[in-house]
Amino acid sequence: MTDVLIVGAGPAGLEAALVLARAGRSVVVLDGGPWRNAPAAHSHNVFTRDGAAPDELRQIGRQQAEGYGARFIEAWATGAEADADGVRVQLADGTELAARRLLLATGVEDLLPEIPGVVEAWGEAVAHCPYCHGHELRGRPTVVLGSGERGVHLAGLLLGWTDQVTLCTGLPDGSDGSDGSDGVADDDRQRLADRGVTVDDRPVAALDVDGREVRAVVFEGGERLEATAVYVQPGQRPRGPLPDALGLERTELGHVRVDERMRTSVPGVWACGDTTTPMQAVQLAASSGFAAAAMINADLVGHGARYADAPTLS
Ligand SMILES: Cc1cc2nc3c(=O)[nH]c(=O)nc-3n(C[C@H](O)[C@H](O)[C@H](O)COP(=O)(O)OP(=O)(O)OC[C@H]3O[C@@H](n4cnc5c(N)ncnc54)[C@H](O)[C@@H]3O)c2cc1C
Known part of the structure; x- marks a missing residue:
């Protein structure tokens, strides 16, 4: 045997x-x-x-x-x-x-968030781990799609690679792999703001992608936020x-x-x-x-x- x-x-x-x-x-x-x-x-x-x-x-x-x-x-x-x-x-x-x-x-x-554009750029301009991708994506205007303690942690950690970080919390239900603590607590918002991280609660509709690259986050209603690196928190x-x-x-x-x-x-x-x-x-x-x-x-x-x-x- x-x-x-x-x-x-x-x-x-x-x-x-x-x-x-x-x-x-x-x-x-x-x-x-x-x-x-x-x-x-x-x-x-x-x-x-x-x-x-x-x-x-x-x-x-x-x-x-x-x-x-x-x-x-x-x-x-x-x-x-x-x-x-x-x-x-x-x-x-x-x-x-x-x-x-x-x-x-x-x-x-x-389990990637069900947001159009995420799968297309996954592993290139859409990433989950700064140790794997942070060097290649360093210095870019960066968005974290997430919330809860994991989102706050990732947004803060990324300041080691870029000083332009926005935490976008308006994700479809259950798509952020978060720890169940919805949203971002007021004291976390303040701590992130003190370090230069913006929290944006507008509902995210899609990523505008060009092949494997990202150009912007698109919110419901069509407003855009320029971002060429996006981090997700997959379940x-x-x-x-x-x-x-x-x-x-x-x-x-x-x-x-x-x-x-x-x-x-x-x-x-x-x-x-x-x-x-x-x-x-x-x-x-x-x-x-x-x-x-x-x-x-x-x-x-x-x-x-x-x-x-x-x-x-x-
Ligand atoms: C986009 C992305 C980029 C990454 N970049 C890096 C990086 O730069 N550096 C780094 O260190 N890590 C990176 N990682 C993490 C790294 O890929 C994993 O930590 C590593 O591959 C885990 O190895 P593993 O052998 O445990 O599992 P896996 O690599 O997932 O391999 C498991 C294998 O088991 C097979 N399998 C599962 N179930 C069955 C079944 N029932 N029958 C037969 N086969 C089965 C799968 O098909 C797969 O081939 C990255 C991850 C992702 C998602």
């Missing part, structure tokens, strides 16, 4: 495949398609590979894992179960794969059906809950990468894939790694 079945060939799944294959484990990876950052031309803040295209990293990651014997199947998992005999994963074509351990590296799905949900199919416990924020050994609430099932944490980046996902792989390997050799075994710092 295959030692480890990895679902998802993003940075988390590919790094886990590399580590497990190099540890002599038989590994099968279900590759469901492009990484989450595929809409962006470049991956930034990736150690030694800043600016590389997501697809280039993806191909290299896969080739390197294959070089140590990991086997890839291009398919989408539709269901899964785990019991004392191991794990079984069903594919869309009806095939079933069995393994001793299952690692979910399935990422998250971004998220774990990607694909497996977390629900397996009945995995979630955190308060909705991520798949893992313990310090990257184990989920279901024995035999581990998880790593974006689906387990709000700290989401290529390199962080890859590191968590490494950690999960090491923990699974330790489990398979019958010697679960324990932090208690680690040396004590003096």
Whole structure:
């Protein structure tokens, strides 16, 4: 039987495949398609590979894992179960794969605000993360489409990259991925105003886009606000059906809950990468894939790694 079945060939799944294959484990990876950052031309803040295209990293990651014997199947998992005999994963074509351990590296799905223009420029002039895009969009007249504490935080954070920030709060219901605290409190408005950030409550109708670039935010009634960089706060949900199919416990924020050994609430099932944490980046996902792989390997050799075994710092 295959030692480890990895679902998802993003940075988390590919790094886990590399580590497990190099540890002599038989590994099968279900590759469901492009990484989450595929809409962006470049991956930034990736150690030694800043600016590389997501697809280039993806191909290299896969080739390197294959070089140590990991086997890839291009398919989408539709269901899964785990019991004392191991794990079984069903594919869309009806095939079933069995393994001793299952690692979910399935990422998250971004729920973008339903505002015309957002999807067109997503990953270029419409972004969510200043660490990924802030340098390229620096100095531009910038709008944050958001509200609540997350919107206030993002608007303030962006002052590190530009001194022209407007927080536009008039979004369609449920489209800002906010924390549920609607609008912007008076004291937050004052704090933002003191730092030069304007809060604009007019209802947003659309973005005026030209290809992948943004020209302006258009309000209901047709008034415009010039902006060539727009940040959104997408809601998220774990990607694909497996977390629900397996009945995995979630955190308060909705991520798949893992313990310090990257184990989920279901024995035999581990998880790593974006689906387990709000700290989401290529390199962080890859590191968590490494950690999960090491923990699974330790489990398979019958010697679960324990932090208690680690040396004590003096
Ligand atoms: C627009 C954008 C730009 C970004 N830019 C950067 C950046 O510059 N730098 C940076 O560090 N981070 C960036 N990120 C974040 C980065 O993309 C993620 O943190 C990273 O890709 C997470 O890796 P992952 O392996 O956890 O998940 P993912 O990359 O999402 O990979 C998960 C994989 O699992 C597959 N999958 C899911 N379910 C199934 C299933 N049921 N069956 C088979 N396959 C399945 C998916 O198809 C996907 O291929 C960006 C994100 C976005 C949205």
